[in-house]
Amino acid sequence: GAVVSQHPSWVICKSGTSVKIECRSLDFQATTMFWYRQFPKQSLMLMATSNEGSKATYEQGVEKDKFLINHASLTLSTLTVTSAHPEDSSFYICSAQTGSNQPQHFGDGTRLSIL
Amino acid sequence: AQSVTQLDSQVPVFEEAPVELRCNYSSSVSVYLFWYVQYPNQGLQLLLKYLSGSTLVESINGFEAEFNKSQTSFHLRKPSVHISDTAEYFCAVSGGGGTSYGKLTFGQGTILTVHP
Numbered sequence: 001g002a003v004v005s006q007h008p009s010w011v012i013c014k015s016g017t018s019v020k021i022e023c024r025s026l027d028f029q030a031t032t033m034f035w036y037r038q039f040p041k042q043s044l045m046l047m048a049t050s051n052e053g054s055k056a057t058y059e060q061g062v063e064k065d066k067f068l069i070n071h072a073s074l075t076l077s078t079l080t081v082t083s084a085h086p087e088d089s090s091f092y093i094c095s096a097q098t099g100s101n102q103p104q105h106f107g108d109g110t111r112l113s114i115l
Numbered sequence: 116a117q118s119v120t121q122l123d124s125q126v127p128v129f130e131e132a133p134v135e136l137r138c139n140y141s142s143s144v145s146v147y148l149f150w151y152v153q154y155p156n157q158g159l160q161l162l163l164k165y166l167s168g169s170t171l172v173e174s175i176n177g178f179e180a181e182f183n184k185s186q187t188s189f190h191l192r193k194p195s196v197h198i199s200d201t202a203e204y205f206c207a208v209s210g211g212g213g214t215s216y217g218k219l220t221f222g223q224g225t226i227l228t229v230h231p
Contacts, residue, residue, distance in 0.1 A: 004158070006158070009156075034218075034219075041124075041224075042223065042224075043205060043221040043222060043223045043224050044159070044205070044219075044221045045221075046218060046219065046220075049218065093158050093159070095158075095159075100217060103161055103164070104161075104219065106151075106158035106159040106160070107158045108156070108157045108158045109156065109157065109158050111156070
């Protein structure tokens with residue numbers, strides 16, 4: 001149980017395009033989803049917290065107009081990297097939880113490469 | 116504000132040897148502590164957690180960690196490692212706001228490499 005699926009797992013695209021990453025909770029309803037970014041050989045950095053039906057809360061230094069987050073249902077959150085540039089290349093990981101006192105379950109991540 | 120420091124970026128060991136991965140944290144509030152494991156190109160899997168109660172917590176695959184409040188540490192240990200334990204391990208803390216599984220602050224990660 002508690003499976004979180006991310007799609008796509010790997011994406012390569014040209015600079016200036018927008019990329020959408022999906023995070024789905026397959027067998028549970030996620031009231032809260034988190035989006036993390038991980039640079040090579042570094043730790044995960046929280047980008048934003050997303051609650052179903054409300055606007056995401058972004059961490060300091062994360063551009064909300066650059067990283068659009070939508071959490072329209074209890075099983076799906078999306079992260080759209082708008083007008084992506086090479087410096088946006090990274091490993092993006094989502095997690096989901098059923099409630100504030102429940103563990104976060106992580107997806108397998110999406111490796112984004114911008115050429 | 117919270118922070119987590121993992122003192123070793125890489126730990127090479129031989130199979131069946133014991134291992135300790137070190138983790139120290141700082142926080143102005145009570146914390147909840149976690150160890151996650153990450154295999155290449157995968158997300159994180161929860162290995163074990165400390166929320167309250169006994170300061171020694173164990174995982175199903177032989178790892179254990181001990182919460183030491185006075186030393187603000189949560190070191191991960193295993194008495195005998197296997198090749199399959201090769202992975203990156205992250206220590207994390209959450210706390211404040213009344214939620215035990217809220218925003219996580221991660222350490223820098225420790226790559227454990229088990230050699231035959």
